[in-house]
Amino acid sequence: ERASSAVTPLSIPYIPGLLAFREGEPMLAALDALSVEPDLLVCDGSGRVHFREAGVATHVGVLLDVPSVGVAKSLLCGDPDEPTDERPEGWRTPIRADDSVETAEPDAAPVIGHAYQSRQYPNSRRVNPLYVSPGHRVSPATTVELVAALCAGYKLPEPTRIADAYADAVKRDAA
Known part of the structure; x- marks a missing residue:
């Protein structure tokens, strides 16, 4: 299959910074059911823009050894170089590790991602930027x-928009 889903009970509540523990297992199950191997994972969540530089995009990318990126709608941590x-x-502007990020380079404030106005x-400048960060095998x-x-002219990347529509259809069919 080119699209798959996994419906599993969630035993962990949403806690910022722990999304991989809540949603990682269902993501891995859905990816395992695919008939094609992805070239890139675009995750709705963070990669290195994370307190330990290990968001859901990093976890899933490392476990599958597939290049991955995180695309978040809110900034979990880090410090953009410019106001957003x-x-x-x-x-776009780089996001650097701040004091809330445990990094291997604590004195260097490394770039861990970017704020990107997609x-x-x-007539209205109210659309917030995306906070994009590498997960695995991709640079900032x-x-x-x-x-x-x-x-391509939308707020969210096309893979995310397709996945959101697919998830909505799966939920509708399950109801």
Whole structure:
């Protein structure tokens, strides 16, 4: 199959920073059911923009040894180089590790991702940026370029939009 789902009971509540423990197992089960091997995983969550530089995109990417990126709608941690409010479409700025991030380079404030303004409206600058970060086998700079190419005029990357629509259909059919 080119699309798959896994319906499993969730035993862990949503806790910021622990998404991989809540949703990692169902994600792995759904990916295991695919008939094609993905070239890239685009995860709805963080990669290195995480307190331990190990968000859900990192966990799943490492376990499957597949390149992965995290695309989050809110900033979990880190410090963007520039303010993120009211930016034009296509704008991006690095996110650096701050004191909340346990990093191998604590004195260097390494780049752990980017704030990326994927969509904006000409008359209203109220669309928040995405917070994109490498999960596994992808650099921060490549991550933002991949996400920019996958957004194609929409706020979210195309794989995320397709997965959201598929999940909605699965939930509708299960009801």
